Amino acid sequence: MLAAGAPAPGLPHGPLRPIEFATAAVLGGATVGLVTVGSLVPFAAALQLVAAVPMGLLSHRHRFRVLLGTTIAATLVTFVAAGLVPATNLIGVAVVGGIIGTVKRRHGGLLAVLGLSTLAGLTMASFSVGLLLLFSGSRQLLFDSIRNSAQGVENLAARQRQLEPLGRAVANLTGDVLHWWWAFMGGGIVAAMMVSGVFSWFVLGSVLDRLAWLPGRDDLLDGPADDRAVAPLPVTLRGVTFRYPGARTDALHGIDMTVRVGEFVAVVGHNGSGKSTLTRILAGRSPSTGTVTRPGSAGLGVLGGTAMVLQRPESQTLGVLVADDVVWGLPTEIAAEVDIEGLLGEVGLAGMGRRETATLSGGQQQRLAVAAALARRPTLLIADEATSMIDPAGRRDLVALLADLPRRHPMAVILVTHHEADAAAADRVVHLRDGRSVDHLPAWPRPVRDTRRRPMGEPVLELRGVRHTYNRGTPWEAPALHGIDLSVRRGEALLIVGGNGSGKSTLAWIMAGLTVPSEGSCELVESNGAHPVYKRIGKVQLAFQHSRLQLQRQDVGTEIEDWGGRGSAAVARALDAVGLDRALASHSVEELSGGQAKRVVLAAIVASRPQVVVLDEPLAGLDPEGRAGVVELLARLRDSGLTLIVISHDVADMAAVCDRTVHLRDGHIVEKDSTAPAFATQGHDVTGGAR
Incomplete structure (x- = not known):
């Protein structure tokens, strides 16, 4: 059993998996953006200091070929978009990020970073010196330009008697550097790589440590390799139990259920009941114990397989235009066969194909996510809390849309939700509580009118x-x-x-x-x-809709202090104000539930007065x-x-x-x-x- 957050000991083999392609695309794109802006925009060079973070994450979580492929693709894009110098910078960034991520993954230390940085520096130095030796004409042009610049500085300095020695020193230093150019260039590249490696070890390394809570390379939505033909239904779970690495209790225990084509099934439960874990099992994740039986592979993200619509639709929106997003990522020949307008009409977005996705409301974005899922012709569609972020009218419309899909397509739909009302149209309802299937959920009291105890002012x-x-x-x-x-x-x-x-x-x-x-x-x-x-x-302070985005520190106490709660006494008062146990101050922000995260944000805001x-x-x-x-x-x-x-x-x-x-x-x-x-x-x- 691995410790929580520890990378899996074995790397996968064979062709790149969908999760590796997706991660590489996102992190490679982030690196291209940071390097390009940092290289071309004045006063934005500092962005290149953090550009190694995406590549570090990539090498920390995935095998070398993922990093190599991402580096090649990102370098070509950067060269086309910004030119040779930014593309060269990106290669350096990828090397540094790769070194730090690999050393962290293998639990190495600073000496390993120094050794790999030196080796990388020697390689890059040999390559650079070799190029200049090979292209002697270009080298001579470069050296003539440098000599002319030094001569210009010397001539300017000669006009001021007190600056004349400085001008001669510049000219002499330039002559020495150009005479021993191979040594200065090679040594400079090696020294720069060593300094970058050490600096990134402390900066990027701390970022990777902060993200150690994330799942390892065996991602929670990425099931094990299954070479069978794609056929996710019918799927039967028998005695399925799942426990996350390092956890003390089961997230799911003894689940029995079957999902068949033509069904609309609702899974209802409160936070922490195991709903999302169940969707991962249905999407192809292997259980800790028990059996999952289906005629073929789950085929997550594959044509005819399993598709997912998530809680935050903007996280799935990739196209600039609505029509582009529907077929984003599909092979060209498949995308050409998709009836985009027909799908948009089916989900209630008729005539919106040319609209920008950024102008859509939350409910419209969820409908777009459903249309994009239908373009994959899924046999199983899983909507994981897809109704939780939209207004009541939008929620009713989306549930009606999902309920109608199995009647018009050869598929099944599973809706995961907090709301019992969303399950009214379901053919079958699975109630989850503490990871177990139960007959019904406890009824929580609704908020009642709380009488004001203090008058308002001006x-x-x-x-x-x-x-x-x-x-x-x-x-x-x-x-x-x-x-x-x-x-x-x-x-x-x-x-x-x-x-x-x-x-x-x-x-x-x-x-x-x-x-x-x-x-x-x-x-x-x-x-x-x-x-x-x-x-x-x-x-005036703003508490975001997604509270986790506002929590930037490692633990709760440090977060509250960063907002203005100086000292443990101030932190304790802030936690008291929002009804949280003072002992929570030492807990990692990654351990917080959704409700606790909202309260911690409010505690930090209260501390800022x-x-x-x-x-x-x-x-x-x-x-x-x-x-x-x-x-x-x-x-x-x-x-x-x-x-x-x-x-x-x-x-x-x-x-x-x-x-x-x-x-x-x-x-x-x-x-x-x-x-x-x-x-x-x-x-x-x-x-x-x-x-």
């Missing part, structure tokens, strides 16, 4: 005529907000609701000062007057227990005097803690809640502001 945030257009002045401009007028009072809990694409997230970023509106103003009212929020960064907190979809992706816990936490923060602005489409749950509701539709405020909360300050209109 306005603290004022928005007047706020408009925003993305890509303004270009053919791709996309208006998002149209004349927003809003006033938020100190200590208020304001709920802003709307469907996907209504402009909620754009408004959140403007309120936090991270986006400057195209027109209008968003001002923070302080004791010394009103100031544009974008000039008061940090006074902001005037206003904007929360973008704080309930997204949480099960009923987690949702109730976050609502209860927000009520406590509201009653502590903190001003909360909640951006959400979960009206029923969030209305229990918020004083007022503002509705957005297509970038306009169209409705407001006129219910006045208790303890409102006398003489103020608590529902006003949305004018």
